[in-house]
Amino acid sequence: MFIFILQLRHMLDERAEFYLFAVFSGLVWLLWLLKVVISRRYRPFTGDHHATTSVIVPVVDEPLDLFRDVLRRVTEQRPDEVIVVINGAPNPGLQGVCEEFAPLVRWVHTPVPGKRNAVKIGTELSRFDITVLLDSDTVWTDGTLSELVKPFADTSIGGVTTRQRILEPERSWITRWADWLENSRALYSMPAQSVLGQVGCLPGRTIAFRREILMRVMDKFMTERFLGVFLEVSDDRTLTNLTLKEGYRTVYQHTSLVYTDAPLQVKKLFKQQLRWARGSQYNTLRMLPWMLGHAPILALFFLADIVLPFLLIGTIAGWVYRSATGTGVNLYEAILETQGTQAGWFWVLGLMVVSSVLSMAVRQIRHLQEVPSDFFRLPIFIIVSTFFLMPVRLLGFLRMAHASGWGTRAGAYAGGGSEVSGGATSGSDSADLMQQLESLPDDAPVDVVDRQTAGGGLAVRTRRETQAPAAAVAAPAPRRRRPNPLAAIPYAIAVVIFALEALLYV
Secondary structure (H helix, E strand, C coil): CHHHHHHHHHHCCCCCCCCHHHHHHHHHHHHHHHHHHHHCCCCCCCCCCCCCEEEEEEECCCCHHHHHHHHHHHHHCCCCEEEEEEECCCCHHHHHHHHHCCCCEEEEEECCCCHHHHHHHHHHHCCCCEEEEECCCCEECCCHHHHHCHHHHCCCEEEEEEEEEECCHHHCHHHHHHHHHHHHHHHHHHHHHHHCCECCCCCCCEEEEEHHHHHHHHHHHHHCCECCECCCCCHHHHHHHHHHHCCCEEEEEEEEEEEECCCCCHHHHHHHHHHHHHHHHHHHHHHHHHHHHHCHHHHHHHHHHHHHHHHHHHHHHHHHHHHHHCCCCCCCHHHHHHHCHHHHHHHHHHHHHHHHHHHHHHHCHHHHHHCHHHHHHHHHHHHHHHHHHHHHHHHHHHCCCCCCCCCCCCCCCCCCCCCCEECCCCHHHHHHHHHHHHCCCCCCCCCCCCCCCCCCCCCCCCHHHCCCCCCCCCCCCCCCCCCCHHHHHHHHHHHHHHHHHHCCCC
16 A cells, blocks of 8 residues: 555656556455445345255265265255265265265266266256255355245346355464455455346355256356367356356345365465466456446456456566666655665565555455454465465466366366266156267367266166166277367467556566
């Protein structure tokens, strides 16, 4: 804030220079003020509304105690059905946990890794009006489901998400930071977007849609490309986009609360944030034409996520250049002359730190009202959010057109057969799934999990049919992935942006 004020004052002078940091800070404050003003109108939906619900839980592998607790809390709230889709390697432990909650909980297994395929299978097997997608490490609190379905009393609403917090945030500085970030979104971004009926990303830890919408958009959800690739990541953002394009509103229900886990290691946190950054910016550009025409404020929010890292990196690079070349105006000259060089720099650095903390405290006042002790952690929050999260977002932009795996979920695109086993399907269901799997085009997007098995078999099987598996279908040899020339576009955009920023300094 201290530097921002000095630069702003100098920019208004007749000998003005243009400062990227002033633009960066001005945009941050503009977005915050806009969110504050709009979010003040937010109210959660009230009044009883009853709707039939199917809860779909894609799962690869979870600690059994955690998974048991997840299912226990879900079943206590009495949805009409719970379908667990175990994808990847068979997991007798998870199957056993599901059996403990039968018949309300049914499970199916597919060796095809990938969350989207699991969502597709679960949705097609579901039978009720509202489909709730639940991450396998997300814990519901009392009233999560009953509060989540209340907005669906409005027939214009197609998707709803919950308030989300991190389990046991005191475990490490990473979990504290992740919980703070989640709460900040829940107190500013989500309410503001919900007031507009245009929550741009309904976070997928627990997310509810009208089943009819999911069935209409499922083909696009499984195959739609952008910049030559299909990213399996950011499935929740993709479903939100498709729901908005169908003409429905998407909203946030603050009274429906869930808890989820967070990485405990910096490496895993980096992979998680990179995955989110890639998926978010990929979907922002893909959705941009629609947003500019139908949701301009939403477009501003999401475009800022792309622009801000460029402004920050340009600011740092410009500061290094001017320091090395001795160009530019010394904005601290008056302080240094008055206080002396050594004491002057002490005052400058002190004013920078104090003003930064106070500036962030103002923008985080809602969170600090809930967790006052976090005021003393503001420097850590500022450092991590600025010097870790911003570069990760920039890297995500550069790599958004690269076909790659899930990041923190190894084997997400390993491919495999389309065998579905378990207690959840009937013979007719199996035949339908078989036809759907076989009808996929041979040139399916590279990031969609392949339906051909490495061993040459393609089968759909229920528990009743385990003694008579479907006949094997020959699979073609795997193709070598071709380089994607469109992956160069984000890099070209970045070069142009940085070149324009450099013109301000040279």
